[in-house]
Amino acid sequence: MIITIFGPPGSGKGTQSNLLIAKYNLKLISVGDLLRNIISSGGELGKKIKDTVESGNLIQDEVICELLRDQLTLVDDNFLLDGFPRNLNQALFLTRILREKYNRDVNIIIELQLxxxxxxxxxxxxxxxxxxxxxxSATSFKNDDNLVCMKCKSARLERRIDDSDLSAIHRRISEYYIQIKSLREYYKDRLLTVNANLDVVQVKQEIESKISCNLV
Known part of the structure; x- marks a missing residue:
């Protein structure tokens, strides 16, 4: 099974992706994580990507698609794509490369609406x-001196660089709505829309219910 999940910034794509890969035994390909790993490496490409991300702009399709192509060499045809595709050009690339590699296309497309x-x-x-x-959420902690991960007990909790500037946040949200129109049309026969305003458990239940109905 191949699933892709997209939604505006803050819609919980990463959280729901991790829940889905655990339930359906899928490999996770997170474009956001790949980009953040490149940024943390400190190379020339990482510096360029960092500047683009911090300004709230989108990375060039050529860079994103090449990263995805590399990742697909490491997995079979059971995986979940978090945050890809983000526009029609990327969706066309995804359809083409999946047909070339697996002779199939994405089974489930999930849009988180927020x-x-x-x-x-x-x-x-x-x-x-x-x-x-x-x-x-920072509101879950009483003060900044008590920032410890509830899952792995790490004290390395930080804000993402693309969340630090309110104008950049507005730009990312606006850009998402511009791009999503063509994606909705392209995937209209397989698109599952989910209310991401709900809490994590409720969103998880709605996603799983819609996937079950779609697979029958």
Whole structure:
């Protein structure tokens, strides 16, 4: 099974992706994690990507598609794509490369739908564990001296660089809505829309219910 999940910033793609790969025994390919790993490497490409991300702009399709091509050499045809495709050009690339490699296409396409106000509140308060990639809200902690990951007990909880600038957040959200129109049309026969304003458990249940109905 091949699943792709997309949604606006703050919609919980990473959280739901990790729940889905555990339930369906899938390999996770997170474009965001791949980009952050390149940034942390400190190379020339990482510096360029860092500047683009911090400004709230999107990375060039050529870079993203090449990263995905490399990752697909490491997996069989049971995986979940977190945050890819983000536009029609990437969707066309994905269809082409999946047919070339597996003679198939994506089975399940999930769109997480989220109100802008909730998205902004989540992003302003988002903390990410650098070790296990767990995601938290800063409001869950009493003070900044008690920032410990509840999953792996790491003290390395930080804000993402692309969450630090409110204008960049607004730009990312606006860009998402521009791109999503063509994706909805392209995937309209397989698109499962989910209310991401709900809590994590409720969103998980809605996703699993819709997947089950779609696989029957």
């Amino acid at each position: 109100d802008d106000k909730i998205a902004i509140d989540r992003l302003k308060n988002r903390l990410v564990c650098l070790d296990c990639k767990g995601v938290y």
